Amino acid sequence: MSHKAHNFGSRTNIGCVRETNEDALVSQPPLYAVADGMGGHAAGEVASEIAVEILAEHALSIRDSDALINTVRTINRVIIEATKDGRGREGMGTTLTVAILDGVRLLIAQVGDSRAYLLHNRRLQQLTRDHSYVGELLAGGHISAAEAALHPKRSVITRALGSDPKTEADIYELQATVGDRLLVCTDGLYGMVSEEDITHILTSTDEPQQACDELIEAARNGGGLDNISVIVVDINNNESEFLNFGNDAFGFEDAFDTRSRRARFQRARRGNAKSGKAGVFKRLHLGILTFLVLLALLVGGAVAGVYWYADSNAFLRTEDNRVVVYRGLPDEVLPGLRLEWYEYTTNVDPADLRPTTAERLKEGVRVDSLSEAASVVSSYEQQIRQSSVRERPSS
Numbered sequence: 001m002s003h004k005a006h007n008f009g010s011r012t013n014i015g016c017v018r019e020t021n022e023d024a025l026v027s028q029p030p031l032y033a034v035a036d037g038m039g040g041h042a043a044g045e046v047a048s049e050i051a052v053e054i055l056a057e058h059a060l061s062i063r064d065s066d067a068l069i070n071t072v073r074t075i076n077r078v079i080i081e082a083t084k085d086g087r088g089r090e091g092m093g094t095t096l097t098v099a100i101l102d103g104v105r106l107l108i109a110q111v112g113d114s115r116a117y118l119l120h121n122r123r124l125q126q127l128t129r130d131h132s133y134v135g136e137l138l139a140g141g142h143i144s145a146a147e148a149a150l151h152p153k154r155s156v157i158t159r160a161l162g163s164d165p166k167t168e169a170d171i172y173e174l175q176a177t178v179g180d181r182l183l184v185c186t187d188g189l190y191g192m193v194s195e196e197d198i199t200h201i202l203t204s205t206d207e208p209q210q211a212c213d214e215l216i217e218a219a220r221n222g223g224g225l226d227n228i229s230v231i232v233v234d235i236n237n238n239e240s241e242f243l244n245f246g247n248d249a250f251g252f253e254d255a256f257d258t259r260s261r262r263a264r265f266q267r268a269r270r271g272n273a274k275s276g277k278a279g280v281f282k283r284l285h286l287g288i289l290t291f292l293v294l295l296a297l298l299v300g301g302a303v304a305g306v307y308w309y310a311d312s313n314a315f316l317r318t319e320d321n322r323v324v325v326y327r328g329l330p331d332e333v334l335p336g337l338r339l340e341w342y343e344y345t346t347n348v349d350p351a352d353l354r355p356t357t358a359e360r361l362k363e364g365v366r367v368d369s370l371s372e373a374a375s376v377v378s379s380y381e382q383q384i385r386q387s388s389v390r391e392r393p394s395s
Contacts, residue, residue, distance in 0.1 A: 009209030330364025
């Protein structure tokens, strides 16, 4: 069956700090997807490439949510196997956001914190929910969207492909409308560019590729601390003939109703809880003592894991008008408990940096390692030098 494609554009960029691009994307109508690899050099890019290669291979065979779920499961399995056969490294993984667009029908699968947005009537709405520490706080109403944007743990992922054989994707089915614009992106975009600025670029550019180019440049101008991948698709026809939808797909108005989306998530969770109660009660005969022993082991392992995680991370923070580098985590692990160790004070004055960068440094900018912290400091110094050159009067 032939498929009538929409107008689209795509672009991926290494950013201003990273040495390699661990992002990958595929734009193969009707399928559009981005993947943000993790695991360091020669690992994260392997995981993300596996994801997009399998998606490209199956692009024209995914016609319903079950097929998409099974494809994501295949990707997860292949990434896990790749860590054992030498293609990648232990601990590698990737986020994945897949959108299949058929006329006005939209089928999405999502794992991690890469996102899908829909621009409808000049209004931008996030369609997916982040699988991240901050995403969970936001979904639970514990923090606001403004607080989430500056939260020091916003890059901590709670679900990724390649980490657990049982990992599943969230699936969304919805009906858009002609004239809408779809955006699929990694966190390198929305972490550097506000939703207001993203909306402005999407509404002020006619061509999808031009929109992608301007979004990439906006992210780089905002600091470019991560790799950046963007796909923009114009929904310009309503001839839906490829996807097979159920009867419970969101209407496009529902997609913009946060309360409706939250209610659907809550109903799904209640259904899962009911189905699991019988099994929980059957396992109680194993004994309270066994449960307590296992709980103690889990708590001890979690404490050790948190300490190891903190020791392997780093962050930058403003102190006494200087950027200071710490090993550890920038916020409290438990009330009154911090896992941070001073490393060194730089010569960078936050006042010389872009205002958005200086504001993030007040809360703490988390990075994956001390070497990456040094790279970020170097990028700050380069920004300051370039700024001083531009401001120096000509003789």
